[in-house]
Amino acid sequence: MDANDVQGDIKHVLFSKEVIDAKIKELAAQIDADYEGKDVLLVGVLKGAIMVMADLSRALKGHYTQDWMAVSSYGSGTKSSGVVRILKDLDTDLSGRDVLIVEDIIDSGLTLQWLQGNLKSRGANSVEICTLLRKPKSVKTDVQVKYVGWDIEPEFVVGYGLDFAERYRNLDCIVTLAPHVYS
Ligand code: 5GP
Numbered sequence: 299m300d301a302n303d304v305q306g307d308i309k310h311v312l313f314s315k316e317v318i319d320a321k322i323k324e325l326a327a328q329i330d331a332d333y334e335g336k337d338v339l340l341v342g343v344l345k346g347a348i349m350v351m352a353d354l355s356r357a358l359k360g361h362y363t364q365d366w367m368a369v370s371s372y373g374s375g376t377k378s379s380g381v382v383r384i385l386k387d388l389d390t391d392l393s394g395r396d397v398l399i400v401e402d403i404i405d406s407g408l409t410l411q412w413l414q415g416n417l418k419s420r421g422a423n424s425v426e427i428c429t430l431l432r433k434p435k436s437v438k439t440d441v442q443v444k445y446v447g448w449d450i451e452p453e454f455v456v457g458y459g460l461d462f463a464e465r466y467r468n469l470d471c472i473v474t475l476a477p478h479v480y481s
């Protein structure tokens with residue numbers, strides 16, 4: 299792998315910066331309308347959701363606060379098992395709060411299903427989910443996702459917060475990687 303040739307690692311650009319910006323604005327407008335008059339807590343899931351959180355929260359016009367969680371889901375290799383461990387918990391008391399979980403991507407949905415249940419059990423008034431990407435063919439739960447940017451095919455994507463071995467999070471677009479990256 300040539301560490302400097304990031305462009306050469308890209309197979310296909312699925313969503314450009316411009317297209318992502320437009321989608322984020324669209325999601326923000328829906329969220330502002332749905333939560334009008336409410337004081338919403340945005341919960342970002344580290345690290346993948348950093349870009350979505352940064353851009354979505356700046357596109358929102360109402361009252362919002364932000365907090366972060368880091369979770370790791372146990373599983374074999376790249377597959378999520380639904381058994382989740384909290385690596386960094388929220389600093390915020392959730393009693394009576396309207397919570398919106400902000401995610402980068404839903405694959406099996408097992409992590410999100412667990413997280414939604416966990417946050418509800420802390421006495422939140424509501425716990426909804428916003429994800430930029432979802433892979434409907436991979437989803438293994440009936441977790442209700444209120445806001446979805448795009449449904450995509452079950453292929454591995456990186457960029458805009460999403461990594462492969464911690465790389466590519468800094469791309470401003472969402473892409474698939476060339477086969478040589480994996481070998
Ligand atoms: P789930 O519990 O939904 O299977 O796991 C979701 C998590 O798996 C995401 O938050 C993300 O960290 C990781 N993931 C799932 N699909 C992809 C993908 O296509 N690309 C990257 N970079 N991470 C993914």
Ligand code: MG
Nearest residue numbers: 343346402403
């Ligand atoms: Mg994530």
Ligand code: MG
Nearest residue numbers: 346460461462
């Ligand atoms: Mg990752």
